[in-house]
Amino acid sequence: xxxxxxxxxxxxxxxxxxxxxxxxxxxxxxxxxxxxxxxxxxxxxxxxxxxxxxxxxxxxxxxxxxxxxxxxxxxxxxxxxxxxxxxxxxxxxxxxxxxxxxxxxxxxxxxxxxxxxxxxxxxxxxxxxxxxxxxxxxxxxxxxxxxxxxxxxxxxxxxxxxxxxxxxxxxxxxxxxxxxxxxxxxxxxxxxxxxxxxxxxxxxxxxxxxxxxxxxxxxxxxxxxxxxxxxxxxxxxxxxxxxxxxxxxxxxxxxxxxxxxxxxxxxxxxxxxxxxxxxxxxxxxxxxxxxxxxxxxxxxxxxxxxxxxx
Amino acid sequence: xxxxxxxxxxxxxxxxxxxxxxxxxxxxxxxxxxxxxxxxxxxxxxxxxxxxxxxxxxxxxxxxxxxxxxxxxxxxxxxxxxxxxxxxxxxxxxxxxxxxxxxxxxxxxxxxxxxxxxxx
Numbered sequence: 001x002x003x004x005x006x007x008x009x010x011x012x013x014x015x016x017x018x019x020x021x022x023x024x025x026x027x028x029x030x031x032x033x034x035x036x037x038x039x040x041x042x043x044x045x046x047x048x049x050x051x052x053x054x055x056x057x058x059x060x061x062x063x064x065x066x067x068x069x070x071x072x073x074x075x076x077x078x079x080x081x082x083x084x085x086x087x088x089x090x091x092x093x094x095x096x097x098x099x100x101x102x103x104x105x106x107x108x109x110x111x112x113x114x115x116x117x118x119x120x121x122x123x124x125x126x127x128x129x130x131x132x133x134x135x136x137x138x139x140x141x142x143x144x145x146x147x148x149x150x151x152x153x154x155x156x157x158x159x160x161x162x163x164x165x166x167x168x169x170x171x172x173x174x175x176x177x178x179x180x181x182x183x184x185x186x187x188x189x190x191x192x193x194x195x196x197x198x199x200x201x202x203x204x205x206x207x208x209x210x211x212x213x214x215x216x217x218x219x220x221x222x223x224x225x226x227x228x229x230x231x232x233x234x235x236x237x238x239x240x241x242x243x244x245x246x247x248x249x250x251x252x253x254x255x256x257x258x259x260x261x262x263x264x265x266x267x268x269x270x271x272x273x274x275x276x277x278x279x280x281x282x283x284x285x286x287x288x289x290x291x292x293x294x295x296x297x298x299x300x301x302x303x304x305x306x307x308x309x310x
Numbered sequence: 311x312x313x314x315x316x317x318x319x320x321x322x323x324x325x326x327x328x329x330x331x332x333x334x335x336x337x338x339x340x341x342x343x344x345x346x347x348x349x350x351x352x353x354x355x356x357x358x359x360x361x362x363x364x365x366x367x368x369x370x371x372x373x374x375x376x377x378x379x380x381x382x383x384x385x386x387x388x389x390x391x392x393x394x395x396x397x398x399x400x401x402x403x404x405x406x407x408x409x410x411x412x413x414x415x416x417x418x419x420x421x422x423x424x425x426x427x428x429x430x
Binding site: 090 | 359360363364370385388
């Protein structure tokens, strides 16, 4: 089962929920840090990097001896990654989405695609958690191709209940998404079986939760909410969830000791054992129950619902 | 020769926009005919990325041989150079003042971008 942890607003506690949930989710858990511009799950997990792989995207390379500066490539590219003004084309690798269109439309076959490094995928083992994290290079602008490379490491066992030690939904995999609702977030949560939206009970938290709810509904993925730092702000997040029929899967109190443990790079479930039950409950809510406990967009069964009803 | 100026208005007495890629308009002045036309750059104002490159293409296609603006970043500068458009940076207040400075020969053609890109 693939669980994505996302949020509209940044700093609500996605990483906290993702790493602590991963710790409590059984003997084998894959944790994929898809926040590739600032991966930080590793700060909370004591394990050394086992493996590093360079990730590239294809960019055009122009053979100027074949190019007659017709400008077809430039007219085709909507991202201005290849520009020709009656001149030999200029290539801007950081603008390129790697579609290969320029090479296809070139009448002189002067363009071929070559790999361009955008970042790394790193793997580490820490206790029960296999961490896979993407690390976008400074200066690289496009996160989605790297996020896809991270997700390509999802083990088949995450959908395989027959795997030794797997629950009836397979070995759990957790995707820690970036904040917001833009392309990197969509790339992360697409294909997940459930989404946990982490928010805080403040007007800002509520505003961005609504955006995130709309996004998840658009993608037809069952979801529930975790409210972090309960005790601050107001009760409007709770009222909104009640009104929309969205289950609140977990409430984490506003406890200074949690912030202190976080600042030391410690897992809450290790530093403050009384919270173990909280994350166990969240894990149960996600793994053991059926889809009816998670909210689906319109009351109609979603394509992913069968995962919960197996 | 034609010169492109970055601006938000339709006339010479309007302020020179110090931005290049996200300037709302380009005023393209024909030195020989003493006339000008105004080209819209609105679609670039809200572009997530690549505004400089697109703006440079627009200026190059206008037939301008020179660009007078506040600042010009590295990608736009590369496109303009390739297209043979010279770049002149100025802090002149209005398009008219920038035009006077250009005519008086007090502006110096830039040899590189004068500001960083928005990433890298």
